[in-house]
Amino acid sequence: MSFLSEALWVLLLGSLLGLELIGKVPPTLHTPLMSGANAISGITMLAALTLIIKSGDQLPLLVMGSIALGFALFNVIGGFLVTDRMLAMFSRKSSNGRGNR
């Protein structure tokens, strides 16, 4: 049960860390933060990758893993890019008026 007990500690500490990290955010950043956190939750792509790698070449596992990976990457790539787009608009003013959308 060592993985389980370790994993439960990790779960507990990770949750506490999450609570602390977000504590003091200006309202301006709530939408970008939500979008960024959403992109990070796409880390589940690691699970999809593991599934494919350990599939032992069983076709159903490969296909499901691949679809799961696609969904996760859609979340990750789209999430980070959209967050960057939003944040770029905040920093545009400080970078002498030029900036991309």
Next chain:
Amino acid sequence: MNFAETFKFVIDLVSVFLLALGIKGLSKVRSAREANQLAAFAMLLAVVGLLINSAITIGISFNAFIWIILGSAIGGLLGLVTAQRVPMTAMPETVALFNGCGGMSSLLVAIAVSLFPDGMAYGDSQRGLVEIISIVVSVFVGAITFSGSIIAMAKLQGWLSTPIWTQSKIRHLVNIIFAVFSLVGAFELLITGQSGLWLLVFGSGLLGIGVTLPIGGADMPVVISLLNSYSGVAASAAGFVVGSQLLIVAGAMVGAAGLILTQVMCNGMNRSLVSVLFGGALGDSNTSLGSGDSEYLNITNCSVEECALTLETAERVVVVPGYGLAVAQAQHTLREVTRVLESGGIEVNYAIHPVAGRMPGHMNVLLAEADVPYEQLKEMDTINPEFPATDVVLVLGANDVVNPQAKNDSSSPLYGMPVLDVHEARTVFVIKRGMSAGYSGIKNDLFEMANTSMVFGDAKKVLGDLLVELKELGVGRKL
């Protein structure tokens, strides 16, 4: 611990550290963009670490490689295109869509592991209850996240309205039935380790729909934020399924962060999470158009010309942007109007209520898109003491957040909600499509006050007309 394991361990630690730094950095305006890139880098690092470790230890077969490339290419490309195409006003539904896909991913992994239990992370000795429990959690949360997010997106896009029956008590019964289905499925899966999976999948999927469908447009951001939190939990559960501590930590961080954000949003609207989830829609802004006409008695109607004339003589103007501005996509026209005012020597500020727009901070994003200087965006606590010294307030598509009832009338359902004290300004212009009620469906006393004038029309059109009038008056023309 051999080399490959140590390598993986170090990479995982660094990734988690960078992810935490990323989330932390996202909470400061200056560092936010770099923090986002840092988090993206951390994610890439974690993926590379996993791939290299697997390549060394168990090897990645050619077939696996092909399917990895295929999945990543399709998903990544769609994400890229979506992120670039989507307009800023559609941000909440976009986040919902991404979120749903994250949930779907965790769901699929759990289903796959459940159907084909061979060769997954746990050695044969440790497979059993832990894995089954994490599969159950992952399926349950993943399915709710997916179906709930898709419904949320469809409702925000206007593809779905709130069905009448979901406003009656029946919906609780229906949801309880779905919940019982999921529970039965979950127990069956726990006991047999195999059957009951599909009952759990469909039960929780339907539960996600049943819970999200009755919720009105105004509360939707809260739900998205909550579902965002769920997708973190789903990722964490998937971490238990495949035995990845990195996934568990990252998922837990996102889950906790989502909860905090959800709480912040609820506070801003003076609603409890329970009433958002189970109270149903208070008054859907789409369905109640024009229904409140007769309740108002002393409305001062006013033309765009009068509004322009008053603005011309003002010294300090405060703009209160709201949901209506976002819907009308009028932020660029607004910016043109305020540019004219500013070049006429008029001081312009923007009062941003914590829940203005469709999500906290959404309005800031929209105004930033329209090039409004960050310093002019004032938060509620900063701007409220300044209203008595303000000549003109322009309320653009905001309603409940400027309702003085929240301060004065202890019998009002809004009582206690923090509002902008616009009624303390000398003159208030409310630009609105009609006399429809706000999210809450509650009458707004502000509209009947002596210093308030209503300008009816679509925010974008009214602002366009206002711009023409102001230019005709010669405001801002440098001589």
